[in-house]
Amino acid sequence: MKNEVDIASIIDKINAFVNEREWEKYHTPKNLAISMSIEANELLEIFQWENPSFQEIKNDKEKLRNVSHEIADILIYLLRFIYKLDLNLEKIVIEKLRINEEKYPVEKCRGKPDKYFAYSKEKQG
Numbered sequence: 686m687k688n689e690v691d692i693a694s695i696i697d698k699i700n701a702f703v704n705e706r707e708w709e710k711y712h713t714p715k716n717l718a719i720s721m722s723i724e725a726n727e728l729l730e731i732f733q734w735e736n737p738s739f740q741e742i743k744n745d746k747e748k749l750r751n752v753s754h755e756i757a758d759i760l761i762y763l764l765r766f767i768y769k770l771d772l773n774l775e776k777i778v779i780e781k782l783r784i785n786e787e788k789y790p791v792e793k794c795r796g797k798p799d800k801y802f803a804y805s806k807e808k809q810g
């Protein structure tokens with residue numbers, strides 16, 4: 686499924702939700718970071734005692750719904766962070782991908798799960 690997303694429109698909807706409830710004052714950097722982590726842990730909780738494949742999740746309507754809701758919760762807080770810091774989503778993702786490409790050169794890390802410092806040791810040795 687291809688996602689065609691209007692990020693600005695989604696941020697506007699989130700901002701309206703927050704403003705109607707006068708929750709702006711609670712959205713400090715620390716609180717948004719904590720909230721994202723809590724929601725990420727709610728996503729983890731779904732998988733606490735099982736390890737379904739993507740296809741198994743897609744086949745289980747209730748699980749797919751629960752996973753979707755936790756992903757949305759994480760994304761909502763993430764988009765609030767992006768909005769509050771006036772960040773350009775595309776720019777920061779492209780920039781970080783470029784950094785990651787340097788940290789994880791394809792020729793050294795293809796098919797390997799190691800952290801980047803494992804590859805710099807290879808460079809030194």
Ligand SMILES: [Mg+2]
Nearest residue numbers: 724727755758
């Ligand atoms: Mg949640």
